Amino acid sequence: MRGRTSIRRITLDAMIGEAIVIDLTFKGTANARIGPEDLEWAERALRAQGITIEPDAMLFLRTDWPRGHVTTDPKWWDESPCLTNAAAEWLVAKRPKVLGYDFAQEEKGGDYEKAEEILTSGMRVHRTILPKVVYQIENLTNLHDIPSKVKVIALPAKWKTESAPARVIALID
Template sequence: MPKVRHVSPPSFPMTYRLPDDYPNVTEIHMSVHTGTHLDSPFHFINDGPGMDALPLERMYGPGVVWHLPDVEAYKVVEPEDLMACTPELQPGDILLLDTGWWDKCGGTPEYEKFPCLSQASAEWLVEMRCKLVGIDNGTPEMAKDMRPEGWKWPVHHTLFSRGVLVGEFVRNMKALAGQRVEVLFLALNLAGADGAPARVISRPIN
């Protein structure tokens, strides 16, 4: 299960186990930013809403799946890269963005050179009235070793300040690339949380 590198690895110890105990019971020990998950605005905005304050309609609806071909290490995805994708993003859509970087998850050296959205791309998504953007790596932000001094997580702040949610470590998008889809982010309703694990379900819109 992938995670961002500054949090503890997940573990799932069994506190009870058959046949000595009844029934089998497993505990979950992990950051809410582990595996496929949805960030709430509270992740970066102290007075922003937590997971339980997000309306359900923010987490589902029509959208598009875009694949960015031949993405190189540290690629900065600019608005022109997004505008070249099809089908067009419509107001209120969810965007699922497949950079191909999911295949490098799991602690590979290549993973830490992941691509990112530029602040201009975040602003473009706001202008297009995208309501949620999901990406296949652990953050839409610049990779850590490329961040300049004084860097302040501009993509998250731009999106969250305008009501756009962020999903991370979204996987298995290739089969739907280039299609309009229905998307559901089935995130746990954790009270006051800055994020939550999510199961993402999508299907083509015929």
């Protein structure tokens, strides 16, 4: 987005911290819509583990959609679970510094139907999240291999752009 810091200017401390993995695997099916009620259910499950979502947290949304799917296959995008705009607003209200996803977060229909149409769409979820959340990490994989709370280091390529690929590393004791 215009006016955002380019990737090459991100400080290291912005990309290092505790990540909370929000378990939405019950929504990891084709075309599942993730609403605020699903996020509230997952948050209650975290609280039962003694984990609280605090402002400035790194939140990783786990559906396990990448398991059994290849991210370069159009079906990965076209049938991916997605966030409703109300879910995006719920996430923004938590005030995370980083939001990460293992699924294509835009809802299909209305704005776009196929992956190749996304950039010309209204991208409502992105437009709800990006002005209020410092950073997003898309296309995460292997979230099933890490605990619900884990130290994370994200290392984006230092490009002169607003987005770039990143290596995301979880430090497990």
